[in-house]
Amino acid sequence: MDITKSMATAASGMKVQSDRMRVIAENIANASSTAAGANGQPYRRQVVTFKEAIDKETGAGIVEVGRIVRDKSDFRLSYNPGHPAANAAGYVTMPNVNPLIEMTDMREAQRAYEANLNVIDAARSMMSRTLDLLRRG
Numbered sequence: 001m002d003i004t005k006s007m008a009t010a011a012s013g014m015k016v017q018s019d020r021m022r023v024i025a026e027n028i029a030n031a032s033s034t035a036a037g038a039n040g041q042p043y044r045r046q047v048v049t050f051k052e053a054i055d056k057e058t059g060a061g062i063v064e065v066g067r068i069v070r071d072k073s074d075f076r077l078s079y080n081p082g083h084p085a086a087n088a089a090g091y092v093t094m095p096n097v098n099p100l101i102e103m104t105d106m107r108e109a110q111r112a113y114e115a116n117l118n119v120i121d122a123a124r125s126m127m128s129r130t131l132d133l134l135r136r137g
Contacts, residue, residue: 005060008055009063012063013062016050020109031097031099052064076096
């Protein structure tokens with residue numbers, strides 16, 4: 001039945017958006033973390049990629065998490081000569097996490113999650129109405 005395929009597709013969308021939100025939350029949590037020493041690397045932002053797949057039970061086209069990749073953009077430098085991780089010039093290497101971008105990504109993931117939830121609600125309602133019509137008929 002096509003409605004079950006729609007529900008499987010939407011459920012997979014909810015799962016990947018949930019995984020994406022978890023990674024974004026990790027990025028935000030580490031936005032101010034630094035390396036242990038002056039020569040160390042701070043936290044590097046992560047980004048979730050998606051891939052298309054086929055649900056083995058329903059044959060529906062679904063989405064899955066492809067990979068979680070590290071963002072290769074440059075780290076930020078913050079002048080703080082008293083910090084234990086400061087280099088000889090007094091700069092601390094900070095993560096390449098921009099909280100504004102992360103919050104924007106979080107909002108986008110939330111809206112995509114809600115849209116998939118609405119698809120499941122609509123499909124469930126359609127199935128319920130169909131069963132009601134069959135019972136009456």
